[in-house]
Amino acid sequence: MGVDTKMPQRQRVSFKKDEILVGGVNQFQPTDQLFFWGRGNISQWLFVFASHFLKEAASSSKFASKIEPKRRYDILYGNLNRLPKKVRFFVEENAKVCQPDAIHICDGSDKEKELLYYMLQRDGAIKPLRKYENCWLATTDPADVARVESQEKHDTVPRIKDGVKGTLANWMSPEDMETALDSRFPGCMRGRTMYVIPFSMGPVGSPLSKIGIEITDSAYVVASMKIMTRMGQNVLDTLKDGDFIKCLHSVGQPVTGTAPTGSKYAWPCNPKDVLVAHLPERNEICSYGSGYGGNSLLGKKCFALRIGSILARREGWLAEHMLIMGVENPQGEKKYFAAAFPSACGKTNLAMMEPSLPGYKVTCVGDDIAWMRFDKNGQLRAINPEAGFFGVAPGTSMKTNPNAMRTIQKNTVFTNVGATSDGGVYWEGMDEEMPDNVSTTSWLGVEDWRKETGKPAAHPNSRFCTPADQCPIIDDQWESPEGVPIEGIIFGGRRPEGVPLVYESFDWNHGVFLGAALKSEATAAAEHKGKVVMHDPFAMRPFFGYNFGHYLDHWLSFQDNDKLKLPKVFHVNWFRKGPSGFLWPGFGENSRVLDWIFRRVNGEDCAMKSAVGLVPTPDSIDLSGLKDKVDMEELFRLPKDFWKMEVEELNKYFEEQVGEDLPAKIRQELKKLEQRVESDL
Numbered sequence: 278m279g280v281d282t283k284m285p286q287r288q289r290v291s292f293k294k295d296e297i298l299v300g301g302v303n304q305f306q307p308t309d310q311l312f313f314w315g316r317g318n319i320s321q322w323l324f325v326f327a328s329h330f331l332k333e334a335a336s337s338s339k340f341a342s343k344i345e346p347k348r349r350y351d352i353l354y355g356n357l358n359r360l361p362k363k364v365r366f367f368v369e370e371n372a373k374v375c376q377p378d379a380i381h382i383c384d385g386s387d388k389e390k391e392l393l394y395y396m397l398q399r400d401g402a403i404k405p406l407r408k409y410e411n412c413w414l415a416t417t418d419p420a421d422v423a424r425v426e427s428q429e430k431h432d433t434v435p436r437i438k439d440g441v442k443g444t445l446a447n448w449m450s451p452e453d454m455e456t457a458l459d460s461r462f463p464g465c466m467r468g469r470t471m472y473v474i475p476f477s478m479g480p481v482g483s484p485l486s487k488i489g490i491e492i493t494d495s496a497y498v499v500a501s502m503k504i505m506t507r508m509g510q511n512v513l514d515t516l517k518d519g520d521f522i523k524c525l526h527s528v529g530q531p532v533t534g535t536a537p538t539g540s541k542y543a544w545p546c547n548p549k550d551v552l553v554a555h556l557p558e559r560n561e562i563c564s565y566g567s568g569y570g571g572n573s574l575l576g577k578k579c580f581a582l583r584i585g586s587i588l589a590r591r592e593g594w595l596a597e598h599m600l601i602m603g604v605e606n607p608q609g610e611k612k613y614f615a616a617a618f619p620s621a622c623g624k625t626n627l628a629m630m631e632p633s634l635p636g637y638k639v640t641c642v643g644d645d646i647a648w649m650r651f652d653k654n655g656q657l658r659a660i661n662p663e664a665g666f667f668g669v670a671p672g673t674s675m676k677t678n679p680n681a682m683r684t685i686q687k688n689t690v691f692t693n694v695g696a697t698s699d700g701g702v703y704w705e706g707m708d709e710e711m712p713d714n715v716s717t718t719s720w721l722g723v724e725d726w727r728k729e730t731g732k733p734a735a736h737p738n739s740r741f742c743t744p745a746d747q748c749p750i751i752d753d754q755w756e757s758p759e760g761v762p763i764e765g766i767i768f769g770g771r772r773p774e775g776v777p778l779v780y781e782s783f784d785w786n787h788g789v790f791l792g793a794a795l796k797s798e799a800t801a802a803a804e805h806k807g808k809v810v811m812h813d814p815f816a817m818r819p820f821f822g823y824n825f826g827h828y829l830d831h832w833l834s835f836q837d838n839d840k841l842k843l844p845k846v847f848h849v850n851w852f853r854k855g856p857s858g859f860l861w862p863g864f865g866e867n868s869r870v871l872d873w874i875f876r877r878v879n880g881e882d883c884a885m886k887s888a889v890g891l892v893p894t895p896d897s898i899d900l901s902g903l904k905d906k907v908d909m910e911e912l913f914r915l916p917k918d919f920w921k922m923e924v925e926e927l928n929k930y931f932e933e934q935v936g937e938d939l940p941a942k943i944r945q946e947l948k949k950l951e952q953r954v955e956s957d958l
């Protein structure tokens with residue numbers, strides 16, 4: 278079987294003038310530009326968002342002449358003729374451009390899974406971990422270890438305010454973007470197999486779910502998408518001739534043809550030319566050059582958050598970077614919460630927590646992304662659009678996150694962790710005694726790795742990719758098509774100084790302000806220098822699909838509808854530091870904070886006013902049975918100088934980065950905070 282090919286170029290796009298831009302755009306932007314998130318030098322790493330006014334306009338490309346169109350492709354697996362028409366067109370169109378040797382249409386079967394793992398193992402891309410059941414280790418090119426984000430953003434972003442550079446949006450011209458795409462995709466899959474992955478974000482067929490088709494030349498991506506999403510033939514059966522999000526991904530390392538670029542590792546990639554572009558108006562995502570996590574598993578951050586947030590605003594719902602958890606108190610009463618923490622700030626840990634407070638029970642609905650919508654009774658309901666966890670490995674242990682440890686014993690793909698000679702995995706903070714006769718190979722392949730070298734065995738952003746239904750505390754409603762009822766929203770970040778363990782917003786507007794003002798220390802999940810505290814509004818800074826000012830308007834708008842039951846909003850900080858490290862023990866002990874939040878949602882009188890919000894009354898946080906003494910006074914201290922600076926800095930940030938698009942209500946909340954801080958409330 279084969280595909281005939283004629284059109285050797287991707288369709289080009291053009292732009293209407295004078296339309297509103299989308300993306301993390303702040304104030305006025307020139308209307309004929311695109312925006313992107315970029316790393317460093319534009320010519321090196323680009324992360325492109327195209328705005329939603331893209332219009333189709335086919336035209337030939339300067340690259341067209343350089344590519345010798347292939348006449349036929351082998352269909353290695355699946356049947357192209359049985360694809361829904363629009364899917365088939367999408368596949369054929371991209372096969373013509375990317376020029377793979379063969380096509381594999383994924384059905385999601387066990388047979389296919391076996392085949393993929395066999396091929397990945399044969400190619401040296403993964404190794405079996407014989408200590409566990411069906412577990413595998415992949416190690417990447419050391420230049421491809423995290424999500425692309427601007428490292429030297431300040432060199433690449435446009436002027437938002439005179440003399441100021443933007444951090445919520447990066448822009449490039451349509452010409453640059455076209456050149457960027459056209460210089461990458463044509464011929465990029467030569468010598469490789471093109472996989473077609475039909476996937477559903479959310480339970481297949483649920484009214485809240487959305488379908489995507491990812492085309493990729495990475496079998497690792499297929500294996501990971503099989504874990505992270507519902508994937509395969511049943512998705513096509515549900516889709517029929519409906520629309521879908523078009524996801525195109527290539528590692529950017531053709532095997533044959535002109536001088537091969539890219540990596541010398543068994544991990545193909547092309548770090549010099551990484552590009553992740555979003556074309557919301559065309560429902561399209563194009564990702565090139567990276568095989569890692571958020572850059573390549575396009576259902577996750579690209580679709581579920583960046584494109585998702587655009588769809589959500591348009592359709593009146595919310596696509597958020599939030600875990601979803603169930604909490605049952607000792608009386609057997611159950612509530613669900615959603616919590617937004619930036620990457621590597623504790624979502625997976627909180628979502629799977631083993632509460633230290635007796636009688637409490639936590640169940641997990643999701644650990645990273647929440648799609649939420651108010652139902653006809655005004656109740657906010659959330660689904661987890663994913664089917665797996667892509668969790669940070671370092672720091673995960675039987676002490677910190679036993680439920681994650683139990684989840685990853687089978688059917689798990691580990692990336693960039695250390696490997697032990699008895700067929701197991703190892704990472705920093707795993708907290709396991711290693712027998713004398715067992716040695717460790719580091720993620721970089723250093724055999725007989727030793728702690729004393731000062732280099733970690735696992736990359737700080739190493740991950741496990743594991744099926745959600747293996748989690749021993751997975752919630753019995755986790756696949757419920759209508760979603761679980763959310764009664765509280767929690768924001769949090771890594772704040773070493775000044776920010777108390779927990780506080781509650783005065784009302785909804787103040788709650789939205791808490792999200793807008795969210796900040797956190799940078800982590801290894803994206804590429805930043807050092808541990809500097811950065812703004813990360815709603816933990817969404819890298820994921821806003823549209824103007825952040827409009828995003829705030831969208832959140833604020835729910836207050837205008839008095840039929841809605843608005844959840845209470847909280848802010849937590851597990852990461853405040855004293856002279857000898859973290860002041861709060863964290864992990865399972867965070868149940869003490871959840872207990873307070875639970876009681877507040879039930880209307881208990883255990884909060885008092887402070888400058889920043891409602892804080893626990895003395896002794897209202899249950900510390901019974903806590904092993905080590907905790908300095909609660911220090912954990913809740915509100916240093917006046919710190920908060921004055923915080924207000925000043927927030928003011929500067931909003932002025933510079935959001936400008937005229939900052940809703941008046943948020944400006945008022947900041948003013949009120951300033952006054953409360955000033956008057957020592």
Ligand SMILES: Nc1nc2c(ncn2[C@@H]2O[C@H](COP(=O)(O)OP(=O)(O)O)[C@@H](O)[C@H]2O)c(=O)[nH]1
Pocket residue numbers: 618619620621622623624625626627644668669670671672673677851852859862863864867
């Ligand atoms: N000190 C402290 N560290 C935590 C806590 N929760 C998570 N962490 C650590 O933060 C890192 C990221 O956590 P994770 O839950 O994977 O974050 P996510 O990326 O937001 O899902 C891991 O190394 C955790 O061990 C906590 O309550 N206290």
Ligand SMILES: C=C(OP(=O)(O)O)C(=O)O
Pocket residue numbers: 424570571578619620621624625645667668669802803
């Ligand atoms: C995959 C990611 O998730 P998390 O928020 O769990 O770090 C990421 O940030 O790229």
Ligand SMILES: [Mn+2]
Pocket residue numbers: 621624625644645667668669
């Ligand atoms: Mn996580």
